[in-house]
Amino acid sequence: xxxxSLFLLPGDGIGTEIMVEVEKIIAWSNAxxxxxxxxxxxxAGGCAYDAHGEAISEDDMAKALKADAVIFGAxxxxxxxxxxxxxxxxxxxxxxxxxxxxxxxxxxxxCYPALADASALKRELVEGLDILIVRELTGGVxxxxxxxxxxxxxxxxxxxxxQVYETYEIDRIARVAFDLARTRGNxxxxxxxxxxxxxxxxxxxxxxTVAKDYSDVAFNHILAxxxxxxxxxxxxxxxxxxxxxxxxxxxxxxxxxxxxSLGMLPSAALGAPDAVTGKRKAMYEPVHGSAPDIAxxxxxxxxxxxASHAMALRYSFGMIELADKVEGAIAxxxxxxxxxxxxxxxxRKTVGTEEMGAAIxxxxxx
Ligand code: NAD
Ligand code: IPM
Ligand code: MN
Numbered sequence: 001x002x003x004x005s006l007f008l009l010p011g012d013g014i015g016t017e018i019m020v021e022v023e024k025i026i027a028w029s030n031a032x033x034x035x036x037x038x039x040x041x042x043x044a045g046g047c048a049y050d051a052h053g054e055a056i057s058e059d060d061m062a063k064a065l066k067a068d069a070v071i072f073g074a075x076x077x078x079x080x081x082x083x084x085x086x087x088x089x090x091x092x093x094x095x096x097x098x099x100x101x102x103x104x105x106x107x108x109x110x111c112y113p114a115l116a117d118a119s120a121l122k123r124e125l126v127e128g129l130d131i132l133i134v135r136e137l138t139g140g141v142x143x144x145x146x147x148x149x150x151x152x153x154x155x156x157x158x159x160x161x162x163q164v165y166e167t168y169e170i171d172r173i174a175r176v177a178f179d180l181a182r183t184r185g186n187x188x189x190x191x192x193x194x195x196x197x198x199x200x201x202x203x204x205x206x207x208x209t210v211a212k213d214y215s216d217v218a219f220n221h222i223l224a225x226x227x228x229x230x231x232x233x234x235x236x237x238x239x240x241x242x243x244x245x246x247x248x249x250x251x252x253x254x255x256x257x258x259x260x261s262l263g264m265l266p267s268a269a270l271g272a273p274d275a276v277t278g279k280r281k282a283m284y285e286p287v288h289g290s291a292p293d294i295a296x297x298x299x300x301x302x303x304x305x306x307a308s309h310a311m312a313l314r315y316s317f318g319m320i321e322l323a324d325k326v327e328g329a330i331a332x333x334x335x336x337x338x339x340x341x342x343x344x345x346x347x348r349k350t351v352g353t354e355e356m357g358a359a360i361x362x363x364x365x366x
Contacts, residue, residue, distance in 0.1 A: 004317055006037045007067035009044040009060070009096075012089060013290025014300035014353075015073025016047075021302040021357030022071060022309045025326065028361060034322055035313075040067070044096070045075025045089035045290070055092035064096055065281075069316040071309060072096070072285035077292045089290075097137050100281040102269035103169065104176040105135040105248065106311070107287055109235075109255035109265060114334035118260035118343045121232065126258050131238045132184065133255055134177040135248025137269055139169045140199070142245045165199045165244065170206035172272065177242035178214040185239030187218045191227040191247055203244065228254055252287050261342040262288040263301030266308035268315050282316045284308040294341075298352045301340035303330055306360060329363035 006026065010019035029035040042060035043051055051057075055075075056064075064070050075089035085091075096102070111119060111129035119126045144162030151157055174190070181188045190207040194200035204221060211219040222230070224247040230237065231254050243251060256262040265288065271281035286304030294300055307330060314323035334343075338359050341350045351359070 003036050003038050004069075005067045006039050006312070007063050007070045008039060008041045008073075009056075009064070009070060009092075010041070010073040011045040011075040011092075011290060012047055012077050013074060013292055013295035015045070015075065015290050017295070017298065017300050017353050018286070018302040018305035018357075019071070019073045021353065021360070022305055024357060024361055025306065025309060025364065028364060029322065035317075035319065044072065044092040046077055046080040046083075048092060049080060049083055049087055049089065053087065055087055055089055056095060061095070061099060064283075065100060068279070068282075069312045070096065070100070070283040071312060072283050073305065074286060074288060074290040076290045077295070093285075094142065096283060097269060098143065100269075100283060101138065101271040102281060102283055103136060103138040103272070104173055104270045105137040106180070106268045106270065106315075107133040107135060107248070107252040107255070107265060108267075108311075109133065109252070109259050111259045112264075112331050112334050114331070114337070115260040115264070115343060118339075118345050120257050121235070125235060129235055129258055130184075131235065131255060132180060132240045133248055133252045134173065134180065134240060134242045135252065136165075136169065136173040136242075136244050137248075138245075139165055140245035163197065163199045163244075163246075165202060167202070167206055170203050171210060174207045174210040174242060175213075176270075177240050178210060178217055181217045181240040182214070186216065187220070187239035189220045189222045189227065189238055189241045191222050191224040191241055191243040191251065193224050193247075194221075195223060199244075207242065224251070227251060231255055231258065256287055261301060261340075263304050263340065263342045264307070266304050266311050268308070268311040270315065280316070282312065284312040284316075298354060299341050299350075300353050301342050302353050302357045303340075303360075306330065306357070325364060326360075329360045332363045333359045 010016040111126040116123045116127040141163040144164035192200035192203040194204045256265040269283045310323045310326040313319040
């Protein structure tokens, strides 16, 4: 078997705690001969700033660019609230996304049957929920220029961020979303604010043009604010939601709570297929952050991180059987009643990060 390379960037806060549980799964699959991953680990975020004054070093960027896939934990925390803006922990994440060209962010929100009562919503609203948010990840207001604060000289300042989208950026994310819809429920909602934003008008125009190539997929337009409301009112009306960088960020946190917790939501950030090899650059990370409020307590839910690794197995390495097995192990421990604090239910005893990781690994070994 060819050796596949994984570059691990655990990051800060609970990022380091949950990555340990993925490392155990990789050690197991390598030992079993199911995978042949060569692992390297780097620094990203506040820990990298502490080590060498940048959110990510050039050396680690080069390793990320070379790896078959990057597995990312989480970055950030109050310790770095006052570092220069371009060196803040989150800058590492944004640079990785941009420099690796990871424009397509897949954020599945699946409500595991055992967690239907852990959601903030009623069981009947979320039972069987399986939606996929396809978030544009390298454009929009996150990266548009100008992006600045200027002093107006009269005691006032002006903060500017710029939302920019070009046709090709919308076209390619729409095609990813339509292709994925074909493998699922054949239904798309495109969420924008074309009622107030020019970039939204273009977004809708381009997505509708792409939709003509996918006449077998049911196409719906929805305004992003209504989308947020509908996700809470009746989430099962959705299959695939395609949206821009900022709306995708917000809508995926909303969707997370339908599944029980932000600690449940994995994601895959994918680039375009290489013209020669067909391989995509990719980074896999939980949707949640470094959770400073619980960091160091050993109670973070590692499921979003482990499920992100399962997405790597599926999307970067075509190891569908193993990915199914990891996701099955997660479903199985939940069915057994195991809960971390964030998905606690019925006053039952909760387990910490390590115990949850160990239980998932035990299912894999069984
Ligand atoms: P957060 O996602 O870190 O936490 C929000 C809430 O969810 C907290 O109460 C936290 O305890 C809880 N939570 C999150 N993940 C959990 C898990 N796995 N298990 C149990 N509970 C979990 O968001 P925040 O507090 O707004 O941000 C904290 C820092 O993380 C900020 O610096 C932010 O920029 C950063 N952040 C990083 C990423 C990333 O690295 N991908 C994503 C989001 C936020
Ligand atoms: C996410 C995070 C990031 C984002 C931050 C940490 C830069 O919230 O991945 O959802 O806004 O994209
Ligand atoms: Mn977010």
